[in-house]
Amino acid sequence: MAYDSSQYPAFAVTVDIAVFTMVSGQLNVLLVRRAGGPFAGSWALPGGFKLPDETLDQAALRELREETTVDGASLLRQFGAYGDPGRDPRMNVVTVAYLAVVRDLVGVAAGSDAAEAALHPVHKVLKGRMPLAFDHRRIVHDAVARIGHDMETTGLATAFVGPTFTLTDLREVFEAVWQVRLDGANFRRKLSTADGWVVPTGQRASPGSEGGKPAELFKAGRAWKSGGPLRRSRSEKAESR
Amino acid sequence: MAYDSSQYPAFAVTVDIAVFTMVSGQLNVLLVRRAGGPFAGSWALPGGFKLPDETLDQAALRELREETTVDGASLLRQFGAYGDPGRDPRMNVVTVAYLAVVRDLVGVAAGSDAAEAALHPVHKVLKGRMPLAFDHRRIVHDAVARIGHDMETTGLATAFVGPTFTLTDLREVFEAVWQVRLDGANFRRKLSTADGWVVPTGQRASPGSEGGKPAELFKAGRAWKSGGPLRRSRSEKAESR
DNA sequence: CTTGGTTCTTGTCATGTCGACTCTCACGTG
DNA sequence: CACGTGAGAGTCGACATGACAAGAACCAAG
Numbered sequence: 001m002a003y004d005s006s007q008y009p010a011f012a013v014t015v016d017i018a019v020f021t022m023v024s025g026q027l028n029v030l031l032v033r034r035a036g037g038p039f040a041g042s043w044a045l046p047g048g049f050k051l052p053d054e055t056l057d058q059a060a061l062r063e064l065r066e067e068t069t070v071d072g073a074s075l076l077r078q079f080g081a082y083g084d085p086g087r088d089p090r091m092n093v094v095t096v097a098y099l100a101v102v103r104d105l106v107g108v109a110a111g112s113d114a115a116e117a118a119l120h121p122v123h124k125v126l127k128g129r130m131p132l133a134f135d136h137r138r139i140v141h142d143a144v145a146r147i148g149h150d151m152e153t154t155g156l157a158t159a160f161v162g163p164t165f166t167l168t169d170l171r172e173v174f175e176a177v178w179q180v181r182l183d184g185a186n187f188r189r190k191l192s193t194a195d196g197w198v199v200p201t202g203q204r205a206s207p208g209s210e211g212g213k214p215a216e217l218f219k220a221g222r223a224w225k226s227g228g229p230l231r232r233s234r235s236e237k238a239e240s241r
Numbered sequence: 242m243a244y245d246s247s248q249y250p251a252f253a254v255t256v257d258i259a260v261f262t263m264v265s266g267q268l269n270v271l272l273v274r275r276a277g278g279p280f281a282g283s284w285a286l287p288g289g290f291k292l293p294d295e296t297l298d299q300a301a302l303r304e305l306r307e308e309t310t311v312d313g314a315s316l317l318r319q320f321g322a323y324g325d326p327g328r329d330p331r332m333n334v335v336t337v338a339y340l341a342v343v344r345d346l347v348g349v350a351a352g353s354d355a356a357e358a359a360l361h362p363v364h365k366v367l368k369g370r371m372p373l374a375f376d377h378r379r380i381v382h383d384a385v386a387r388i389g390h391d392m393e394t395t396g397l398a399t400a401f402v403g404p405t406f407t408l409t410d411l412r413e414v415f416e417a418v419w420q421v422r423l424d425g426a427n428f429r430r431k432l433s434t435a436d437g438w439v440v441p442t443g444q445r446a447s448p449g450s451e452g453g454k455p456a457e458l459f460k461a462g463r464a465w466k467s468g469g470p471l472r473r474s475r476s477e478k479a480e481s482r
Numbered sequence: 483c484t485t486g487g488t489t490c491t492t493g494t495c496a497t498g499t500c501g502a503c504t505c506t507c508a509c510g511t512g
Numbered sequence: 513c514a515c516g517t518g519a520g521a522g523t524c525g526a527c528a529t530g531a532c533a534a535g536a537a538c539c540a541a542g
Contacts, residue, residue, distance in 0.1 A: 424532090
């Protein structure tokens with residue numbers, strides 16, 4: 001068996017990154033409008049070609065910085081590879097998909113390869129008739145499923161909130177991603193039973209215009225390193241989203 | 242932006258498959274001895290190059306059949322992509338890793354690209370000093386972690402046992418993969434509380450040479466479609482394996 | 483055929499967790 | 513200063529869990 005590399009099919013390898021954030025209680029995903037090439041003008045996930053001298057993780061980080069102004073830092077997470085024939089009309093492309101969760105997406109700007117960048121509610125992207133380039137709709141769908149799953153087994157939920165947060169902030173993350181309603185009192189009991197989920201800061205948030213008792217501000221504890229505090233019930237998990 | 246495919250770095254894309262099975266209460270992985278090329282003579286995961294006109298899933302299925310006599314059927318599961326520079330000395334290769342779980346691995350034979358195929362206990366591969374080709378040791382490590390994880394959230398555990406099984410058979414799967422000891426009585430209670438985990442067949446297994454009451458034979462119920470019956474406790478999950 | 487050892491199976495009990503609910507507290511608004 | 517609102521604390525019953533004990537069904541040795 002000879003190892004002439006020319007006898008094996010050549011592929012381009014790309015990375016695509018699904019960046020999620022919370023906008024007024026709704027899960028949103030960052031999309032860019034393609035400036036050229038196939039699907040020009042369509043919304044797509046930010047991404048680009050992997051270079052030979054970088055790892056996949058590094059490529060994802062680089063592309064995210066190039067196409068948007070998001071600095072994904074350390075919360076990039078690979079979750080799938082997509083290589084169906086014909087998924088890119090130009091050539092054979094296998095893409096490795098990453099997801100990231102950020103809390104503030106204020107400086108969303110388009111990079112060199114993108115004409116525009118904007119946040120879109122996930123439910124509109126998945127359920128509505130909003131065509132995405134390539135198979136990116138499927139990738140977004142898988143990413144959302146992965147987020148819901150990882151919030152059970154990792155501390156991913158804390159990535160949606162800031163360094164300090166109220167329990168209501170955190171609860172709304174679970175409610176939005178899992179599409180459930182959680183009892184605030186039980187949520188507090190679960191999170192504050194001496195486990196290290198949340199650490200009180202002593203400060204209080206100022207109530208909204210509708211009044212109410214000011215909520216305590218917490219920061220995330222150590223327990224999130226090895227899992228999440230809540231698990232979806234079997235019936236909740238069966239939801240299709 | 243021009244779309245001349247020659248201006249983008251070319252990669253070879255491969256699929257590697259980690260096939261796991263249970264041998265006398267121990268988790269084993271199927272490895273092949275490389276017949277030629279880099280790492281000739283070393284043990285490696287079965288795998289090979291993806292072709293342009295097939296999906297990644299199809300490539301994994303094909304390679305598994307070519308290099309071994311395993312017919313992985315529908316239980317192939319993609320779990321990661323690996324593309325570090327230099328992981329293959331020949332060229333730029335990105336590999337997409339799959340895992341499979343089978344119950345009977347009697348007809349293990351080497352295919353065209355492999356000189357030999359054999360099962361190896363996972364703990365020897367990971368902890369002992371058994372060098373694998375490329376970064377396959379890391380891939381096996383990730384695959385084992387994924388199996389342990391998926392056994393909490395999918396019905397993967399049932400893939401280790403046959404169409405009918407005793408509760409002890411099934412319990413040993415959890416014990417071997419999670420490296421824990423489970424109480425047989427509580428395990429039975431959990432699995433048989435009218436949920437549809439196990440369905441009695443009415444038959445009984447014949448006890449081993451050491452005697453004992455013959456165990457009931459069950460078949461898997463519907464509940465495994467949407468999760469697993471057991472969850473690891475936080476302390477168990479912290480184990481490094 | 484009896485005895486001991488082994489495994490499977492059923493049962494019990496104390497403890498812990500979970501969902502649902504009520505009540506009080508502290509704020510803003512009219 | 514009442515009132516609405518959201519935060520936080522407490523209660524209760526249902527259920528799940530871990531630990532353990534005891535009975536049932538088999539094998540093997542004496």
